[in-house]
Amino acid sequence: MRPFDYTRAENVSDACAAAFAPEAQFIAGGTNLVDLMKLEVMAPGELVDINRLGLDRIEESDGGLRVGATVTNSDLAADARIRQDYPVLSRALLAGASGQLRNKATTGGNLLQRTRCPYFYDTDSACNKRSPGAGCAAIGGETRNHAILGTSEHCIALHPSDMAVAMRALDARIEVQPQDGPAKAYEMDRFYCLPGDTPHIETVLEPGDLITSVWLPAPKGTRQVYRKVRDRASYAFALVSVAAVIEMEEGRISHASVAFGGLAPMPWRDVEVDALLAGAEPSADLFDEAADILLQGAQPQEGTEFKLPLARRALRAVLEEATL
C-alpha cells in the first residue's frame, strides 16, 4: 500500500474541505477502498475518515426515510421501518456480501463501490477506468461479471451493488454536500454516469462532494421483490438481479418500477419497461414483452451472452411473484 495521511473529520464542512485536496478520498467502512489500496488500484494521498460525523441515523423525513451515509448495511437491513415498508431494500442488502462485511459497509460506500471487473483489479491489464486511454482488456477477453447494457467500446464494467438496485426501484434520491455551496440532491439516473469515452468518471460527484444521506420516498408499491442470481448460493456478486416495486388494483398493475443489477454500469432501470407494465394485466406474454424491451439494445460479449436468457427468466419470475 502506498503511504497516505489520515484525518478524522469532526464535522461535515471539515470533511468536505479536507477531501477537496488533490488525491484525498473519503473513507467510510473501508471494505472496498482498503481492498483496492492494497492492490494499488487506488492510491489516495490522504484519507478523510467520515465515520464520526453523526451521519449514522435513519430518520423519518418529508413523508419518507432519510438514511445517513454511514448507516451500515446491517443496520439498514435490520431497521424495523425498512423491513416493514421497504422490504425490497432489506432483501437486497441481505443478499449482498457477508455478515461481517455488512457490519462495516456503509450506505454511501455501497453506492460508490467500484466495479469487480478482474481487469480493473489487475494493474498489469489495460483498463480505461483505472488508467484513462489505456484500452480495455475485458472487451474480447474473459468475461462473466460484465455489463451488457449501457456499455461503450471503451468499457464494459458493471456496477456490482445489490443495495443500489433496490434503491433505484424505490426512486431513492442521493443527497450530497459539496465542498462549497448548498446541498444537492440527485435522482439515481442523474447521479451515475455511463462510461462513454470517459469510463473513469462514474458519478457526477466533484472533489470534496460528500454523500450525506439517501432519501427514500414513501413506497409506491407494497409488493416488493428482490431476486439475485449468482454462481453460488451466498457470498457472491450478482450475475443478474431484479428489484421490483409493484402495486396492483383490480387485477391490473397500477404501479411498476423495476430495476436491474449485474447488467449495466449503474443500477439499471428502463422507463419503457415500467410504462409497459403500468395499467396492464399480468401475463406471461406481458412479462416477455417487458424482457424484449429491456434487452433490445443489449451488447453481450461471448462470455456474457448467457445473461440474455437469464435476465429474461429472472424478470419473468420476479414479476410473477410480485403480481400473484
Add this chain to the structure above:
Amino acid sequence: MTLTLTVNGTERQLELDPRVTLLDALRVHLDLTGSKKGCDHGQCGACTVLVNGRRINSCLSLAVMHDGDEITTVEGLANGKPGELQQAFVEHDGFQCGYCTPGQLCSATGMLQELAEGWPSHVSETLEGEYGLTEAEISERMSGNICRCSCYPGINAAIRQAGERA
C-alpha cells in the same frame, strides 16, 4: 499515529503507520496471533474479530480508524477455559487444520448476537419475527467464513448446540 484500543478488556496504546490494518495491529504489534490472515481481502473470514460487539473482517479495516474501540479476538472469547462454543467445536469436529477456527468462533459469537437481536437473513422466510437456529440459517449467516477443510457440517452443528444452550 497514536491510538488506544481496548483489546480483550485491556487498554493498549499503539503508535502505528496509518497503513496498518486492524489485523496486523493485533497480530504483529500486539502479538495476538489467534486472528488469522487468509486472503487479506475480505473474502475468507479468517480475520474476523468483534469490534464493539459486532463481527467484522479486521483485514479490511485500518487500525487508526478504531481509536477508542473495544476489540475482542479469539483469545478473549475464553476466560481461561474454553467456553460453550469452543467446547461444541471440539465435540462436533468443527475443524480439521484449525486455520479458519478463530474466525469461525468470533463470527459465530457475533452471529448468535445478531440472531438474538432478531436480524433477518437472506434465507429467512419473512422479515418479521424470530429466526431459529436451522441449518439453512446458520449456513447463510456464516457464509463469510470459508473453511478450506470443508468442516461445515461440524461447524454448523457446533454453532447450533452452543446457540441452543445459550
